[in-house]
Amino acid sequence: MKFVTRLGLAATLGLASLALHAQTVLTVSSFKDLDRSVQAAIPLFKKARPDVEVKLISLGYGDHHNAMTTALATGANLPDVMGLEIGFVAKFAEGGGLEDLAKPPYNANALTDRFFKFAAAQGTSRSGVRAALPADIGPGALFYRKDLMDKAGITEADLTKSWDSFIDAGQKLKAKSGTYLIPHAAAIKDIILRSGLKDGEGIYFDDKGAVLVESPRFVTAFETAKRARAAGIDAKIGAWSNEWSEGFRRGTVATEMMGAWLAGHLKNWIAPDTRGNWRSASLPGGVNASWGGSYYAIPKGAKNKALAWEFVKFMTTNREVQIAAFRDLDAFPALIEATNDPFVDQPVEFLGNTRARQQWKATAQKIPAVDVDRLDPVAAEVITAEFDKVLEQGKDVKLALADARKAIERRIRR
Template sequence: MGNMICRGMVAIWLGLLATDSIATTLTIASYPNFDASVREMISEYEKLNPEIKIRLVSLSYYDHHNSLYTALKTNTPIADVVGIEQGFISKFVYSGKLTALSHAPFDAEKYSDRLTPFMVVNGRGNDGQLYALPADIGPGTLFYRPDKLQQAGVSIDDLTRSWEGFIQAGLKLKAQGILLLANAEEIKDVYIRTGIKSGEGIYFDAAGRVLVNSPRFVTAFTLAKQIRSAGLDARLQIWSNDWAESIRRGHVATLMMGAWFTDHLASWIAPQDAGRWRVHQLPGGVYANWGGSYYAIPQNAAHKAEAWDFIRYMTLAPQVQRHLFTKLDTFPALQQAQADELMSQPVSYLGNQPARLLWQTAAQTMPAIVANKHDAYAADIVRKQLDLVLDNDKDIQQALADAERQIQRKVQRP
């Protein structure tokens, strides 16, 4: 069924690849909400380049990445430029199906020191060449409702000083009929990014060994289980309609996401709650990257020169990166834009809090996590095992041992 869906999505893309009779049509394949950046800049880019017409093709997050992988694997033409999320980047740069950008005629290497270093590292293939350029990063952030905390007599320091304090604050919130989190899985997603050594990834070390059966994951699963057992989460699937509705109705006091989530709240989840949300660094002194986005050019793209010009415009033009940060809260991968004076400007949706200074600190402090081509698979396996722990009381040690075994089988498969 999954392959049928992927082939169907590829067919949709193919139907949209017809060329324009007047101008060169540059097709961009992306996903929500990364597609918003393209949509925001289409008019300006076409004005600067009247010989180019941009066609944006957007599928849902998983449909986009799954269909893109299927199309590249079968050498099916998809688009001139493709968007790729951080969690999938190594799978694609190691695929051998993207255009190498390091040298002529693109010469991306000469721009690499302008971009966030660890994002550049993850855009390289195993031959060391650049295959994707980062557009934005996702400094991890605790979103919280000050009014809910005040109702429960909880301060932001109580909430963030330690993970034990986070759970204790959740108990006080529960006593007032307020849930701490939408899903206990959020705490797992934060904690597994804690204490990672330089050169290692979340799920694999520098040598490719699986890391999930380790104290870091044991603690992450244990904290999530404590939250679920205490009834502190809404038990809602993240990104589901019920999840969004619980946020909209003020049922949860906190959310842990990347800085980009501000735009999600403001534009479609809870625009009516402008001024009610604030942000803080993650609990327990954790600094972590939460997503990020890349642009790349498929090997069989029809308009590579035009595609490269568009990628440079979106990733290396300071005015574009600043505009997208101001408009969509997509934290720039371009280091020049990270040091811009706009960082100190208040964010209206967050009650005029100068939240960007917080994200700037996180961006400069968070560890450089190295991606692995099996990250997306490992993340899915770990999530499924956590679900068994939370919903079926599966033993944590057994769950992680099973996750390790399943991931190793995938890695060892020819």
Template sequence: MRLVVRSLWSASLRCGLGLSLGLALAAPAAAQRTLTVAAFPAVDEIVRAALPAWKRLHPDVEVKVVSRELNDHHTAMITALSTAVHLPDVMALEVGYLGRFAQGAGLLDLTPAPYDVRRFESRFVPYAFQQASTPTGAVLAVPTDIGPGTLLYRQDLLAKAGLTEADITRSWEGYVQAGVKLKAATGAYLMAHARDMKDILIRTGIQPGEGIYFDKDSKPLVTSPRFVRSFELARAVRRQQLDARVTAWSSDWAEGFKRGGIATQISGAWLAGHLNNWLAPSTRGMWRAAQLPEGAFAAYGGTFFAMPRQGEQANRALAWEFIQMMTMDRQQQLAAFKSQDAFPALLETHADPFLDEPIAFLGGQTARRDWREAASHVKAVRVHKQDAFAREVIDTELDKVLERGKDIATALADAQRLLQLRARR
């Protein structure tokens, strides 16, 4: 190579073109384009793991991953969308926050050409795709993973108390009564926090077109029978001292799992992976997974990818291609499932043999089959821009019931009035 360059340089001097050729040789390569993806744990890891495949398709496009803690990420995205400053090309959104974005004008509608996202609708778990749709027919995000609800329980502790899976799944009241026997025999709490009982029960029995907290006309639903029952059973858990009074993701919560102090946990299927990988790996083989009591089906979490409406126009085609790779590429979806326990929203992955493999952490159960079955029964829940605020209000009122003995009807009526004032803002 040196000889070739030297010969060219000599020839150029002879021809009087040395300056122009020298500039050509010194000119830098074309600058790489940058695609910015904003995400939160562990979605950021899933994105980074996909970058080698992306680089093979687009070696000239650098992907910059901006990662923040879950709440900080969504706060930053709300700010970016409202100010049109520091907008990423692609943003990950957790379903619990989707309502804030879906009823605003900050996200790009993916239904018109060239996106025409509805042509892909049949490829996704129905409820997940529908959650990204607005009442006006717009689709503002594409689902990538879902969280089918499951009841995880310590088989060894149940056996010590003389209980079976049927005892904790037949009914919600039976679940609580089993907790009494469980604690008497083992000393273990039934659940981490009585709030967990409320969280699952308000997600059951939702009618078509309703959200968790609001109906299609933004009327609060928090005095409905499902909220009353959820508060009553949460109070029963607390009165019988069946909860450890620890919050999710706290150190005490993790210790409760490690030491066998918490016997069950209702959550998304992804929690089994977290227990195995870092929360309580020493308990491998002791846990089992069951469908929710009373034949209920609910979703816990789920992730979507979206584009800001005022994002960089020049990067829009690349951003859409990146979203398609993350959500519609079978191998990428399976890789995320295997590495991060992100249950795929893409239906064509659900027939993969991986779902039939026994899970050592769950004593060899083929629990992914049950989670697939649960996902097929979950119904879409309408999201509302005030969902996050409504959850704070309901949690506050439940705390007043549990800690101060506030009357349930009064607590829910107070919540209803506050949400009526806030609903249409």
């Protein structure tokens, strides 16, 4: 009996081992912190597909996108599913290395009405390739220290009414407390560049590829940011630097304008001891803009495309997955129905028990579906360089923008 039992046990273990090895391995490449959403979703995906082992490969933001650039160029070490930050979607799509999800068997255009319109649009290249579906978005917001504003007699309306009012408030704050209003004047430039746009328009290029950087929008952006620097309201520190984080911790910098996800970073690691002092408001001047966003794509060289598509849909259109990422990771959903969850209406303790998520949702509904171009990062790099010359060297704004147009056009011709 013991011998038979052992044989039976061995057979059972052997079958289990064979079943385990028979599992299909789905490889997902991601970056910090998007990888946390994948990790949280894997147990839920396993319930639906116990026959699939999800292998997550995670790298830092820069290392991941560099690795994916190399993988697409060489066709080696390609994952089945690729997580991407919005800035890389158009570039990779135009490179021809990603599946066009608008085409059969994916037919992803049937799903796009479920996402905020700007998020869906940014997953499509100018040539019409739907390269990726959105997972999370970053509705733009002005985060400010209410305790510091109260001491200086500054209201939220003073900060949001107009750029003139915003700069005036910064001067008042600086005079009364020595506190800088913003880390760097470039934030103002970046926001105004995204103002006044309509669905289908691009930030740097029109629909025929012509360069737009000498338009009144760019002149206003440069001039307003230059005025903020002259007013002495920016601390001249770059985002994500040690000085940037310390400014928020110590209260020497009173605001930042970024995506809604910044609230989670402030709470979790940048300035957790400032809980309750921060508030979220709309961007100055009524601008509705987006900061960042995460997407999922399928490389043409993927080995398990059908399963990859199943996983992409699971991460982007499954309401439970989207809400879990929102609750646990502060990843604002791209899926509209996930933002109808009661969680959106709950007060945010870190932001003084205000219902900030309602504001972020309202902003997301108004953000235009701006076109993205694979050369947007090139144009942004040139504009940043010329803007630095305006601030640091006193270069004339219109001359800087004319030089920017010439530089961008030279890069395009290459």
